[in-house]
Amino acid sequence: xxxxxxxxxxxxxxxxxxxxxxxxxxxxxxxxxxxxxxxxxxxxxxxxxxxxxxxxxxxxxxxxxxxxxxxxxxxxxxxxxxxxxxxxxxxxxxxxxxxxxxxxxxxxxxxxxxxxxxxxxxxxxxxxxxxxxxxxxxxxxxxxxxxxxxxxxxxxxxxxxxxxxxxxxxxxxxxxxxxxxxxxxxxxxxxxxxxxxxxxxxxxxxxxxxxxxxxxxxxxxxxxxxxxxxxxxxxxxxxxxxxxxxxxxxxxxxxxxxxxxxxxxxxxxxxxxxxxxxxxxxxxxxxxxxxxxxxxxxxxxxxxxxxxxxxxxxxxxxxxxxxxxxxxxxxxxxxxxxxxxxxxxxxxxxxxxxxxxxxxxxxxxxxxxxxxxxxxxxxxxxxxxxxxxxxxxxxxxxxxxxxxxxxxxxxxxxxxxxxxxxxxxxxxxxxxxxxxxxxxxxxxxxxxxxxxxxxxxxxxxxxxxxxxxxxxxxxxxxxxxxxxxxxxxxxxxxxxxxxxxxxxxxxxxxxxxxxxxxxxxxxxxxxxxxxxxxxxxxxxxxxxxxxxxxxxxxxxxxxxxxx
Amino acid sequence: xxxxxxxxxxxxxxxxxxxxxxxxxxxxxxxxxxxxxxxxxxxxxxxxxxxxxxxxxxxxxxxxxxxxxxxxxxxxxxxxxxxxxxxxxxxxxxxxxxxxxxxxxxxxxxxxxxxxxxxxxxxxxxxxxxxxxxxxxxxxxxxxxxxxxxxxxxxxxxxxxxxxxxxxxxxxxxxxxxxxxxxxxxxxxxxxxxxxxxxxxxxxxx
Numbered sequence: 001x002x003x004x005x006x007x008x009x010x011x012x013x014x015x016x017x018x019x020x021x022x023x024x025x026x027x028x029x030x031x032x033x034x035x036x037x038x039x040x041x042x043x044x045x046x047x048x049x050x051x052x053x054x055x056x057x058x059x060x061x062x063x064x065x066x067x068x069x070x071x072x073x074x075x076x077x078x079x080x081x082x083x084x085x086x087x088x089x090x091x092x093x094x095x096x097x098x099x100x101x102x103x104x105x106x107x108x109x110x111x112x113x114x115x116x117x118x119x120x121x122x123x124x125x126x127x128x129x130x131x132x133x134x135x136x137x138x139x140x141x142x143x144x145x146x147x148x149x150x151x152x153x154x155x156x157x158x159x160x161x162x163x164x165x166x167x168x169x170x171x172x173x174x175x176x177x178x179x180x181x182x183x184x185x186x187x188x189x190x191x192x193x194x195x196x197x198x199x200x201x202x203x204x205x206x207x208x209x210x211x212x213x214x215x216x217x218x219x220x221x222x223x224x225x226x227x228x229x230x231x232x233x234x235x236x237x238x239x240x241x242x243x244x245x246x247x248x249x250x251x252x253x254x255x256x257x258x259x260x261x262x263x264x265x266x267x268x269x270x271x272x273x274x275x276x277x278x279x280x281x282x283x284x285x286x287x288x289x290x291x292x293x294x295x296x297x298x299x300x301x302x303x304x305x306x307x308x309x310x311x312x313x314x315x316x317x318x319x320x321x322x323x324x325x326x327x328x329x330x331x332x333x334x335x336x337x338x339x340x341x342x343x344x345x346x347x348x349x350x351x352x353x354x355x356x357x358x359x360x361x362x363x364x365x366x367x368x369x370x371x372x373x374x375x376x377x378x379x380x381x382x383x384x385x386x387x388x389x390x391x392x393x394x395x396x397x398x399x400x401x402x403x404x405x406x407x408x409x410x411x412x413x414x415x416x417x418x419x420x421x422x423x424x425x426x427x428x429x430x431x432x433x434x435x436x437x438x439x440x441x442x443x444x445x446x447x448x449x450x451x452x453x454x455x456x457x458x459x460x461x462x463x464x465x466x467x468x469x470x471x472x473x474x475x476x477x478x479x480x481x482x483x484x485x486x487x488x489x490x491x492x493x494x495x496x497x498x499x500x501x502x503x504x505x506x507x508x509x510x511x512x513x514x515x516x517x518x519x520x521x522x523x524x525x526x527x528x529x530x531x532x533x534x535x536x537x538x539x540x541x542x543x544x545x546x547x548x549x550x551x552x553x554x555x556x557x558x559x560x561x562x563x
Numbered sequence: 564x565x566x567x568x569x570x571x572x573x574x575x576x577x578x579x580x581x582x583x584x585x586x587x588x589x590x591x592x593x594x595x596x597x598x599x600x601x602x603x604x605x606x607x608x609x610x611x612x613x614x615x616x617x618x619x620x621x622x623x624x625x626x627x628x629x630x631x632x633x634x635x636x637x638x639x640x641x642x643x644x645x646x647x648x649x650x651x652x653x654x655x656x657x658x659x660x661x662x663x664x665x666x667x668x669x670x671x672x673x674x675x676x677x678x679x680x681x682x683x684x685x686x687x688x689x690x691x692x693x694x695x696x697x698x699x700x701x702x703x704x705x706x707x708x709x710x711x712x713x714x715x716x717x718x719x720x721x722x723x724x725x726x727x728x729x730x731x732x733x734x735x736x737x738x739x740x741x742x743x744x745x746x747x748x749x750x751x752x753x754x755x756x757x758x759x760x761x762x763x764x765x766x767x768x769x
Contacts, residue, residue: 131568131729180569180570180571181568183566183571185568185729186569186570187570188729189729384672384675387644387672388641389645390645424750425748425749426749426750426752427749427750428752430749433750435750442750444750470625470645470646472645472646475645476621476622476625479588480586480587480588482587482588482591483587483588485588
């Protein structure tokens with residue numbers, strides 16, 4: 001944290017509370033979310049946007065280039081539109097063709113770049129991109145909504161509001177690959193640029209420009225069908241369309257594999273919450289901002305649909321929580337001393353985890369000066385965290401484990417249910433999967449994604465070693481414990497690095513891990529489609545590039561409440 | 564030649580090391596080490612592929628002397644880096660080391676950790692590691708399969724620092740050998756795992 005950090009009298013919440021899977025699976029977007037950091041910055045810095053190429057035929061096949069120009073660098077989305085047979089349309093990673101494919105180019109591409117990308121981007125994982133590209137992605141149409149919107153516009157009508165609301169987007173992206181994947185530039189190449197310093201800014205920019213392309217494409221397809229009578233999509237309806245995303249298991253291991261980075265995300269949000277809870281009072285303006293956004297949050301909850309039983313239950317609780325929160329405000333207001341802390345203390349006893357995390361995020365809204373600067377603390381620049389201090393003694397390591405992994409030591413790992421699952425990587429698509437350890441032949445291929453079990457095993461293995469022996473001597477002969485020891489030393493310095501739950505139990509819900517990461521991206525309307533993949537909305541309500549300069553670049557995430 | 568990002572280098576090296584039988588923790592070290600070498604423009608991928616084809620022996624104690632046969636540079640490297648505080652007070656001598664290039668990332672990490680620059684002699688080729696930069700009068704000489712004697716001492720090696728690289732050019736042969744090892748970490752697909760493991764659920768063609 002920066003040295004000028006405000007004094008907090010309320011401490012950050014304990015990792016024991018924060019780092020449980022059920023709570024991580026209840027996180028909401030907030031001021032620090034990566035999409036909002038990006039749109040705020042682009043507005044503040046006066047970024048300009050242009051569509052330099054749009055060569056798409058009447059069948060929807062061709063390419064387009066959208067360029068975002070910042071203060072020192074330009075970034076261009078190179079989009080390829082395809083005519084995809086319906087039977088090939090799948091959001092899953094096992095797909096090999098898509099409605100549209102994209103690369104984010106670092107700068108402004110020339111004709112040679114376009115031809116190079118045309119040969120590689122449409123085949124996604126089967127192609128190669130270069131250090132000039134920052135991301136690789138694809139999207140599929142929402143068949144229902146796409147056809148409806150094209151048909152309505154071509155007939156000279158606006159699309160039906162109910163249809164728009166029930167789906168929320170015209171296309172869903174699936175994987176958005178960045179950071180050196182498939183030949184793209186490594187993060188280190190761009191990390192020093194101020195606009196790329198926060199996590200995932202290139203990927204978020206790519207999706208932002210993709211949404212504009214998709215709006216233009218649907219208009220183009222309607223025009224091709226309807227000719228002169230075609231209606232222009234109402235800008236307000238267009239703004240209510242986000243871009244969908246389907247996220248599968250591939251994302252879940254990320255937060256386990258990047259413990260320092262994940263710590264920094266959680267720590268930034270927890271610090272922001274602590275700062276707001278520590279405020280002695282709230283001004284009338286701040287209270288008005290909060291009340292206004294609470295009403296809009298209720299509108300967001302109303303527009304959040306899911307068919308998944310778990311999420312249906314959680315949404316029911318969220319609705320009840322928002323009612324209770326509104327009633328509480330009516331009763332007690334925010335006039336007393338340390339009003340946010342009082343409200344949050346109440347919420348911890350009265351609301352579900354969905355409601356508590358929703359409130360935690362909402363409370364930050366009136367305080368950009370206290371919160372937004374923390375956005376720059378969310379990347380991981382500490383490469384030395386990887387190094388093991390082998391001079392630490394056996395007894396010191398055991399003590400660290402007892403302090404930071406008491407939750408893992410409390411699990412009976414000999415119970416088959418505690419180890420029912422195993423994370424592995426499949427041969428056919430090289431993507432992470434979750435298997436049944438005792439029913440499928442996957443245990444030999446297990447990835448190191450069960451830190452709780454592995455640290456508990458390390459703790460036991462150290463029990464008969466000489467207390468004062470440096471742990472390096474132990475590791476020399478027992479290299480199988482090296483990854484677990486590294487995590488212990490990281491967790492000792494980074495309190496929010498580790499999920500305090502069993503990631504391989506028979507009850508683990510990978511969607512909880514997905515939601516934690518996606519909430520930091522700024523996603524809304526989580527709609528699990530099973531226990532291991534989820535659909536979300538991105539940029540729903542956000543101004544389009546040509547609207548950004550004068551639009552709401554920050555609280556667009558909350559729909560306007562009905563008055 | 565394939566042009567790889569350094570992330571790809573690290574991921575490939577880590578999987579290859581794991582596929583060759585190293586523990587996950589050691590495979591992570593191999594990935595970081597090869598990435599660092601590649602960023603210095605040194606042939607880390609080739610050195611790792613050669614090492615996995617002809618592995619060295621792990622030291623049996625922290626003095627790194629009681630090994631029989633060539634020492635594994637990764638095992639010796641982590642032992643030196645784990646006990647970085649011991650390095651640089653006087654001379655540390657290693658005999659009979661396989662793929663000595665792979666030792667350098669660990670010594671650089673130790674130098675960064677302790678703030679003490681190291682001067683490393685590998686059969687007469689001198690390398691300076693100050694925690695940030697690498698100096699070497701003839702980096703091409705570092706591409707050797709084996710070192711008879713390595714002397715690690717405090718001090719510097721006056722020479723221009725090696726330029727930093729953001730990509731690695733890897734030969735088809737090296738990449739193929741690493742990928743063959745890496746492939747051993749992937750579970751063969753079955754129809755059941757395809758549906759179950761990837762997460763069957765509601766239709767996504769809507």
